[in-house]
Amino acid sequence: MGDKPVTGDKPVTSEDHWRITVDATRCIGSGICAGTAPRHFALDGSVSVPLSGDPDEAALDAAESCPVEAIEVRDQSGRVLAPSL
Numbered sequence: 001m002g003d004k005p006v007t008g009d010k011p012v013t014s015e016d017h018w019r020i021t022v023d024a025t026r027c028i029g030s031g032i033c034a035g036t037a038p039r040h041f042a043l044d045g046s047v048s049v050p051l052s053g054d055p056d057e058a059a060l061d062a063a064e065s066c067p068v069e070a071i072e073v074r075d076q077s078g079r080v081l082a083p084s085l
């Protein structure tokens with residue numbers, strides 16, 4: 001699977017990548033994630049869409065910064081990396 005954008009809460013996945021999801025029912029379209037991690041998120045209308053599961057600190061920062069905790073980042077084993085509880 002490549003890095004094609006997906007909509008809603010569908011994950012972006014590949015063997016070496018993290019699993020990044022956006023809960024479209026929670027997202028309020030603030031755009032904070034796209035500003036914090038433009039390689040990982042883009043706004044599609046008023047909903048953020050995950051773009052890439054490449055591991056990096058910006059993806060974690062975006063998940064921590066989302067005001068409604070709509071973003072979840074998991075590693076290859078399924079462990080939640082962000083947001084922290």
Ligand code: SF4
Nearest residue numbers: 027028030031033066
């Ligand atoms: S930061 Fe959260 S609420 Fe704002 S656009 Fe991104 S996912 Fe949606």
